[in-house]
Amino acid sequence: MSDVQKQFKLNIPDDVKRWLAEExxxxxxxxxxxxxxxxxxxxxxxxxxxxxxxx
Known part of the structure; x- marks a missing residue:
């Protein structure tokens, strides 16, 4: 498995973002x-x- 990390922009709905922050x-x-x-x-x-x- 590679340890190389890639960065990218992710657009998600507000409700998913709230759930993600809470989790x-x-x-x-x-x-x-x-x-x-x-x-x-x-x-x-x-x-x-x-x-x-x-x-």
């Missing part, structure tokens, strides 16, 4: 870390689904 605060993480965690969980689920479909 990050509740979990003692930055909003960026909360987004990365959510995306990695989605990646993991997708990989598991693909493996299950292949079996």
């Amino acid at each position: 990050a605060s509740r979990n003692l993480r930055s909003q960026t870390a909360e987004i990365v965690l959510a995306l990695k969980e989605k990646m993991r689920r997708q990989t598991e689904t693909k493996k299950a479909d292949a079996a």
Whole structure:
């Protein structure tokens, strides 16, 4: 896995932004870390689904 990080602008709806801020605060993480965690969980689920479909 690469440690190279890329920066990009993200436009999200206000309700999602509020939820993100609340979750990050509740979990003692930055909003960026909360987004990365959510995306990695989605990646993991997708990989598991693909493996299950292949079996």
